[in-house]
Amino acid sequence: MLKRDGRHLALGRQGEEAACGLLRRAGLRILDRNWRAGRLELDIVCQDGATVVFVEVKTRSSGERGGPEGALTAAKQRNLSRAAHAWLAAHDAWASPCRFDVVCLVARDGTFSAEHYRHAFDFAPSLDRSHAAWQPW
Template sequence: MAKKDELGRRGEDVAAEWCEAQGMRVVDRNWRCREGEIDLVALDGDEVVVVEVKTRSGTGWGSPVEAVTPVKLARLRRLAGAWHEAHPGTGRGLRIDVVGITVERCRGHERIEHVRAAGS
């Protein structure tokens, strides 16, 4: 596995743990359809939360959440609709969150930035 893939997997694991620590329940990971892929899908009470995870090994290119552009958010909205259509009866509302993970090499831990309702 390439270092970038390892970093991304680590970020998704950290984000899933973070979401669960915030009271959400992760119900799907790396869900794919022809539109693309959703990193995480969680339930926050009755609300379905599509979580885009961005992981970086530093902030030289800006914070990870800054990498989620309006074009990416529009794609995530389409993906969220496709997931919801494929899972009828799941949840009552729909939200898109972004979780940015910055892995600090020297300390070996992660900094987490969570933007709720980024897609509204």
């Protein structure tokens, strides 16, 4: 596991702030930030009309390692699905339509270039071997 230094954490916080601004300008309402349930975490939870939007923020200081969008592996998607399941349960929001978005940011000269990928991936069809497939909407 890579050790996170202060610069890395600061860059992540700045990226999340920039992502929140981007989402607000797009008309989404921020419901939660850095929401946790045990080891599960959601970067940003928004509302887009009636839809609950789970937003993963990927921030990089450069595009050298393939850019931020390459960091969303299948395992990460499964973890985000588990976290979304926990958020929906904690907020009794099972009837709400949901989607997963990804905001990818690359820092350049003190500013960020950003890409917002709406409906970036679907809920994992099965959370793990011990859970049946579910879809709350």
